[in-house]
Amino acid sequence: MxxxxxxxxxxxxxxxxxxxxxxxxxxxxxxxxxxxxxxxLDLEQTAEAVERWEEEWDEEGFGLFAIELLASGELAGFAGLSVPDFLPAVLPAVEIRWLLGRQFWGQGYASEAAHATLEFALQDRGLDRVVSINRMANDASENVVRKLGMTSEYETTHPVHGFALSVHSIDLTEYHG
Ligand SMILES: CC(C)(COP(=O)(O)OP(=O)(O)OC[C@H]1O[C@@H](n2cnc3c(N)ncnc32)[C@H](O)[C@@H]1OP(=O)(O)O)[C@@H](O)C(=O)NCCC(=O)NCCS
Known part of the structure; x- marks a missing residue:
């Protein structure tokens, strides 16, 4: 577990x-x-998403973590690792992702979870590189990317939806938390 x-x-x-x-x-x-x-997403779509995330855990040995607040036991959102199949140009790669409920924004939880995820990627899974893929103008997410020390790689477009994406990466062999 x-x-x-x-x-x-x-x-x-x-x-x-x-x-x-x-x-x-x-x-x-x-x-x-x-x-x-x-x-x-409605309830059924959310259940399907969790099922896919759990399958990824079973198949890859990594996935998206549920984020629970220690103090209250509330579910705040997710952070973790995923293979970005939606963007073949970036593969092979492992992506770091995060999402919090709105009431949990602005408290440093995403950054805290993201740092722990990078440590997990390096120490538990032996990954040497992780990417982050964000829609352009998602400033809150880019702020987390910056704080993690990720390097801008290139810009591209979403193969299905057509919007602009920015790809960042981090060399975990040089990551010091
Ligand atoms: C992206 C997202 C997770 C960022 O959440 P967030 O709460 O803004 O991120 P952080 O955890 O870095 O916290 C940000 C702010 O909390 C504040 N903060 C308050 N208490 C803090 C603490 N104890 N420690 C650190 N920061 C704290 C800081 O001011 C920080 O902002 P700063 O870095 O500019 O100083 C959130 O906006 C979200 O869920 N967006 C929708 C989903 C999404 O876009 N996901 C990305 C695509 S995969």
Missing amino acids: TEIRTPRLILRRWHDDDLLPLAEITADPEVMRWMDDGSV
Whole structure:
């Protein structure tokens, strides 16, 4: 059972009772604006997403962690690793991703979870490189990318949806938390 504790968070695999709080987050257009094609997800679509994430954990040995707040036990969102199949040009690669419910923004939780994810990528999975793929103008996400010390690689367009994407990467052999 993969579980990471940071000063304020538990990063862990998904539980059945995460589904309702996650579905509240994925139903929020402000949160989902920069994800995939920008659509919100209903309960069934959210359940399908969690199922895919858990499959990725089983197949790859990494995936998206549920982020639980240590103090309250609330589900705040996700952070973790995923293979970015939607962007063949960047493959082979492992992408770091993050998403928080709106009430959890602006408290440093995404950065805390992202640092723990990079340590997991390096120490537990032996990965030497991780990328981040963001829609252009997603300033909050680019802010996390910058704080992690990721380097800008190139800009491209989403093969299906056509919007502009920026690709960053980090050499984990030079990552010092
Ligand atoms: C991207 C996203 C996760 C960023 O969340 P966030 O809360 O802004 O990110 P952080 O955890 O870095 O916190 C940001 C701010 O919290 C503040 N903060 C408050 N308390 C803090 C603490 N104890 N430690 C650190 N920062 C703290 C800081 O001011 C920080 O901003 P700064 O770095 O400019 O100083 C969030 O906007 C989101 O969920 N967006 C929708 C999903 C998305 O776009 N995902 C990316 C595509 S995969």
